[in-house]
Amino acid sequence: MKGASLAEIKKELSHKSYDDMAELCLRLARFKKENKELLTYLLFESHNEEGYIESVKSYIDEQFELINTASYFYIRKSARKILTNTKKFIRYSQNKETEATILLYFCEKLKAFSPSIKYSTQLQNMYYRQIALIKKIVCTLHEDLQYDFNLILEDLSK
Incomplete structure (x- = not known):
């Protein structure tokens, strides 16, 4: 059909x-x-967009707590699953500011994750792809928001 x-x-x-x-x-x-x-x-x-963002952030926190850290294979698989679900939640909102906020939070959690992602090329690539996507989204936002998001992006790029 x-x-x-x-x-x-x-x-x-x-x-x-x-x-x-x-x-x-x-x-x-x-x-x-x-x-x-x-x-x-x-x-x-x-x-209530702020409440929705907080609920998605708490979902991300819970999922990062559940990641099996036995090997980078499981970490990559779990991180991809978290990112897929996060993007699904972002699609529901269709708000660029919400998308940038949630993706920044995901990147912060991924960067701070232990064991470090610097030992996995795939995880680093995932991280840098999301940073590039955030930069692209931020360019479409209001100037004040661009400034705020760019400050956070600079911290993540270090």
Whole structure:
């Protein structure tokens, strides 16, 4: 089955009643975990972006605590998993300031992680890719925010 375009879906949704829309949303939430998470963000957390950022930061903290430090293989695998989930949470928000804040926090945690990432080329590459992405995002923000984020980036680049 081929999915309809967004324009077609939007046009069709404009013809639906409130009850039909609510039923469609609930049915959509049943099928995929990401859909349910997105609806949760939109309904409960989108009005409080600072609280959402703090909840994502606490998630990152918890996940870094659980990393198996037996070998760099497990560390890399866990760090990639944390980054994937973090980017998923960022996609829900679609706010560039939130994205920069969360990615900076991830990089801070990765840099401070013990054992050090300097002994793993893959972890260093992951770190530097995220720093480059943050720099790209920061360029699109307001000048005052750019200054604040650039100060943090300078500390991380040392």
